Amino acid sequence: MSTQTVTDLKSPRSLVILAIFLVVVIGVGALIGINTAPGEWYAQLNKPPFNPPNWLFGPVWFTLYALIAIAGWRTFLAEPNGLGMKLWYGQMALNWLWSPVWFSLHLLWPAFIVIIAIFALVLAFIANRWDRDRLSAWLFVPYALWVGFASLLNLSIAVLN
Numbered sequence: 001m002s003t004q005t006v007t008d009l010k011s012p013r014s015l016v017i018l019a020i021f022l023v024v025v026i027g028v029g030a031l032i033g034i035n036t037a038p039g040e041w042y043a044q045l046n047k048p049p050f051n052p053p054n055w056l057f058g059p060v061w062f063t064l065y066a067l068i069a070i071a072g073w074r075t076f077l078a079e080p081n082g083l084g085m086k087l088w089y090g091q092m093a094l095n096w097l098w099s100p101v102w103f104s105l106h107l108l109w110p111a112f113i114v115i116i117a118i119f120a121l122v123l124a125f126i127a128n129r130w131d132r133d134r135l136s137a138w139l140f141v142p143y144a145l146w147v148g149f150a151s152l153l154n155l156s157i158a159v160l161n
């Protein structure tokens with residue numbers, strides 16, 4: 001089944017690490033979201049008919065960030081210096097970069113390049129964890145689906161504008 005297993009998830013040290021992952025991932029994501037909230041510029045853009053309402057993004061990202069944090073925590077406990085963690089750090093850095101590129105700098109095509117890179121790293125993380133920690137891989141599946149959808153949305157808005 002698994003070449004590397006996640007063990008001792010309920011130890012005090014493990015739970016502290018989980019709390020840190022949750023606070024950092026959700027906290028930084030919320031801070032970036034607040035500081036790059038869609039404004040007048042975004043409201044004026046032409047959008048495709050499948051563009052979700054703005055209120056949906058907050059709850060979706062909160063949920064995804066919790067799943068991302070848990071997968072990162074589990075991967076960190078199993079292989080803190082492994083490829084899985086490197087992929088996790090890479091997707092997280094790009095995830096946090098996308099909103100400022102899109103909402104603050106208004107760079108639609110560079111944001112598309114960033115989101116495609118996020119998507120590739122998310123898929124690589126799933127592939128990396130699949131035989132090592134299937135739960136962490138599955139925790140990234142909703143994220144992959146959302147980033148795939150967001151990539152199509154990013155591309156559509158870039159083309160329309």
